[in-house]
Amino acid sequence: MQKNIITVSLANSVDTGHEDMIHDAQLDYYGTKLATCSSDRSIKLFDVSNGQQVPIADLRGHEGPVWQIAWAHPMYGSILASCGYDRKVIIWKENGGSWEKLHEYANHDSSVNSVCFAPYQLGLILACGSSDGAISILSTTGDGTWDAKKINNAHTIGCNAVSWAPATAPNALFDQTSRQQTVKRFVSGGCDNLVKIWREEEGQWVEDQKLEGHSDWVRDVAWAPSIGLPRNIIASCSQDCRVIIWTNDGTSNQWVSHVLNKFNDVVWHVSWSITGNILAVSGGDNKVTLWKESVEGQWTCISDVNKGQGQVQIMEGQRSSSG
Amino acid sequence: MAAQWSSETFVAEFKDLQANVMALDCLGSWALLAGKKVYAFVSLDNPEEGESSPTVVRVARQSKWDTCCVQFNPHASHAQLYVTACNQRLDIYSMDDKSGNARCSLKAHSWIISDVDWSPFDVNVVASCSIDSFTYLWDIRDSKKPVSTFQTVERQYSSSVYTCHFSKIYGLDWSPNSEFHLVTASQDCYVRIWDYTNPKNCEGSINSGAPVWRARYTPFGTGLMTVVVPQLRRGENSLYLWNMDAQNQVQPIHTFVGHKDVVLEFQWRRQTDGVRDYQLVTWSRDQSLRIWRIEPSLQRLCGHDTGEGLELDLTGSSYNSSESTIKDLRELSQSESGPLEEDQGVKTTTVMAQQPYSLQQEFNLMNKNIPNITIDEDERRSPDTEASFPRGQQPPIVQPSPYLPLYSLGSFQDSSIPFPRTSGARFCSNGLLVLFGVPAEMKKVSECFIDGHDTHKPRSGRHRKHELVDKSTKKQQSVGKVKIFDGTPLLGISRFLAQNYKLDVNDLEGSCRHNASIAASIGRRDLVQVWNMVSVMSSKALSPNPNPDSGTPWARLPFGRRLLQYICNVQHKDIGFQHSSTVGPNSFNLPPVAIAPTSSSTHGPPVHPGTGHMCEVASQPNLAALFKAAVAKNKRSLSWSESYDDFKIYDIKNPQERAAEQERLQHEDNSKMLDPARWQQHEEFKQSYARILYNWRLLEQRSHILQFTSTPVSQHKGLEFAVHCHKCQQEIRGPQCSSCKHPALQCAICHLGVLGAANFCLTCGHGGHTAHMMEWFMKKGVCPTGCGCDCLRENIFGGL
16 A cells, blocks of 8 residues: 555643642543543543533542543443552442442552553453552442452552453454453553463453563553454553563464664553554653554554654644544 | 860769760660670769779670670660670670570671661661671661662772771661761771762761761761870860851850860760750770760750750859860860870860850850861762762763652661652553653754655665754753554554455455455555555465365475465564565455365465454454454364364274374364464464454454354353262362262252252252252242251241
8 A cells, every 4th residue: 555644633632730740641442431531539530422521520539649531331331440559449320311330449558550441342351460469359249249350460569551451252263163251451550570361261360471571670461452353462561661562372372572663761551543553652751652463473663753654644723624 | 186075074984884886775874885705784873983882783794896886776675685796797686585595696797796786766776887898778677688788888890889988887876867877987087978868969078187087976966076086086075066057157155175085975865754954975995985965055056946945054053164164175285185185275265265244255266266177068069979979980870860759758678769750651452552751842843754664765864863852951940741652553463454354255356355454554564565465365376275185285395384384474574564464364364264164274365374263353453353363263173173073083993093083183283274273372463463453442342353263262250060979078179079989969859970960958958950940939939858948938038
């Protein structure tokens, strides 16, 4: 294909009114509600549908900075999970237009750094990674009780990020005969410089893989959404300034690492598009770059400021009318 | 040397112990003197010298190593616990346990441990420093490894995050006021205060001009007490008191003189109730234990508000005491501390000559005249910060930020909490990119760009890339806006297409043409091509003939299945999403077609994944559409019950017929447009596309796509009725008890086992075939078995 410019236009801009730094911002599944969390201990919700910025709620309950938030699939209702420095995980739910705490989990001994909801097919399940080195998996059957399983010492010193695998059976794409039971898996990254994959086996969480490649704390991991290709992809980023793409062919247990890039600063965050083919990388230099895999399997930056080339144009201002 | 031999209240000698370290328990009642052979607990309330003294409890010890340091737990709840450092190992003991066995041992240091301290904030946390240049924080509940590690001495090639000192560290103390602050004393003559959550930053330092052996906070005010390294400076046996408060900390505010040999250890005794004076307990190499009283005047010098007027102090007791100390000092310099006088005789004399009138005055004089003490005036600039970065390493990873979080909680583990992200980008929903914390001075782009792939003429000059962040605006004074960008064009999917695609199973060809025109209307020429191709492929003329002998099915020809597959793949990988999704729809369509004329439908149109079906949905998430299409095909093939039924029947027949049947099945497979071997993948495509449609809230289109998926029957979850066999009490699944073959349910009317619909009385448990029960209860209200149960009434009330 020839190279074309693709315009990424500014759709909305929200003045959150937070009094301190924002640590995370996420849209819900429909792209209509924005949640932000901040060091000012609050979580704010905005209705951003149709270009508006209407505050919906200001959730207070954390006693320290709130690090991360996660939306549950709408089939479970409007549910948001948050975690913070106060060692708590709080699950919030909208009830008749008002937001309230659905559940509070305080069984970690240190800051909880990451929360992530499992794919909706697996049920309402939340994984939480904490600086005490443990990962908790909270699940509910919908009757108001929450069950917690804890993987102690998942990462020495601390766990910084968790991300669920898409709900596809590992060999589903090859096994033509039967549909296997979907395996619950997620990936985590921590201060031991490792990326680990966890699998549920007979109700217990076991370490499936240990991926070594980073030379400093792993700050974020992201399992790419599946669009049906027979492979698994995980992106991890670290304070060693590198982003590593881990791929697995879906049949074996082999994970192949490929260093996407070595950045000039620590990398804090990686995020996949829903199609699993574009990766957004952000880091300590406050820069954001977008990466895409070509047909040949090469990763290229499609929004590199310095090189002045690429395919993406990000535009502020009004959207062009063509959409 | 100017000296204040202040209010020393008690001296006791314990020559026999040969102790080199000392510790006080947090209740202020015991001092532990530790030597190579023995640990002695000395009651501070009534210490008596001598081997048989009842106030001294001895615990024998066998070790070839000296104890490097001892420290009691500062929490009253664990007052009996103390930690000792011996060579490279830390041991936790309990005073109650006279056996001398350690509760646990902490091993990680690779060289002799020089000092250890308990956290005043967490009962389980211990900090230790060692000659090996590392400082560790431990949780005594987890003795395997330290919870945190800091390299506190710079090494040239280390890449560690923190260095403060240039030489080995002797002493360490935990700040009583801040959970995160430690003070360390080092051979490099500096005392540093640092925050272990941000160990790069030295928050205060004192240059004492001599290697510092111990540095400890005072329990009052902002004072800090130091003693210099004994081995190097004979005669320098004094303790210095500093006020670390910003403006005052340039000079030591007090000096304690009295020991005849070097001070090995000093610790604060807990204040007894009702007494305002603090007590300092020191242990010296002269084997004497001394207790000093710290009067309010001194406390005030450390910034401690004693709640008493200044006047009173200066004119009262402290003045008197200062007089007496001076007297003592004279004695001292004359009799015992010869070296001291030689060293600093001149200065000392000066001080002596000017008899101070008040403490304040005296201190002023004294401070100017101490030769050994120079104050590092720019400690606030923390020169160590620069020094702490080994060559070639980047300056601090973390941008100094005006809004560091306000920590209200805290723990020793904070050092393992990563620095918070201050900016980031997240893909949410369908390709919406949320940016936060990015001070976005994005370039305004004036040129008009058109969404989409093919309509765009490649510009000759490469376009400027997008500057998401302007470096120059790193620090924003207020919290930046959260920006939402529409990144869907990047993904090759379009809501418009998804909304307008058509997927009509009965008219695949037409659907494809419709979809092509939709794609054309938004300038997606690439998609137009795909749809056109799929449209041709799905034409009725190419429908497979059910008769295997009528020729090779279209799907088997080069432009059949393989082309479709290729299209799918391409779509997938690159433009992938849009294309494939579009194709997806096509293939979907095809499957339906296939269904209609069974074998043919599978063949032709469905060839491409989802060509047909998806028309509506497929437009945007091409890939997804593809997937769906594929699924549809699969489903179709599976749902083709005819052939399977046939197969079963044939199975019983002769081999020839069976062969024919197999051939037929093979043909059927061959005539499918989508490779049946990949149906699972196509299924995935469709599922993914459905997810995307869901996010767009295009629920109609979504369910349309999902019609073509072959979702497995979901397993039953929830309540299930189980029946217990009333003969053998086994749980029965199915109509018969597996062990005794008794029917699970027996009809009370006809006495046969019930296989179908049944009704039972919840009270007496009798019942039977629904029809029989209906008949019976139309006329009667009581149980047909004659058990006497008024079933109708019971169940009404039961229901209530």
